Amino acid sequence: MRYSFLLLALLLNGPVAAAGxxxxxxxxxxxxxxxPGPDDAPQVTIKPSSQGRVVEYRAxxxxxxxxxxxxxxxxxxxxxxxxxxxxxRQDSLDSGMRPPMWVIxxx
Numbered sequence: 001m002r003y004s005f006l007l008l009a010l011l012l013n014g015p016v017a018a019a020g021x022x023x024x025x026x027x028x029x030x031x032x033x034x035x036p037g038p039d040d041a042p043q044v045t046i047k048p049s050s051q052g053r054v055v056e057y058r059a060x061x062x063x064x065x066x067x068x069x070x071x072x073x074x075x076x077x078x079x080x081x082x083x084x085x086x087x088x089r090q091d092s093l094d095s096g097m098r099p100p101m102w103v104i105x106x107x
Contacts, residue, residue: 043058052070056063066078066087078087 053068057065
């Protein structure tokens, strides 16, 4: 009895669910497939020098980060955080934020 009622309910609701909502806005546009094009990707330029290398990162033509790789020493970053052209030094891109990772239960 229960199974026949469940089967009947599923058969009757199938065409209604497949039809979809009829109150869609008329100006819907499809979402483009695939990865972003080359215009959307940040531009990277590597400039070698006698003291090391400088890697420039640009987005929409604006310089936002430099990675300085000296021949002697550790690499560091110069980042324009506010977009005003003032670069601040960071030794790594690690923000230092760590999510709590406690073990609640093990199986």
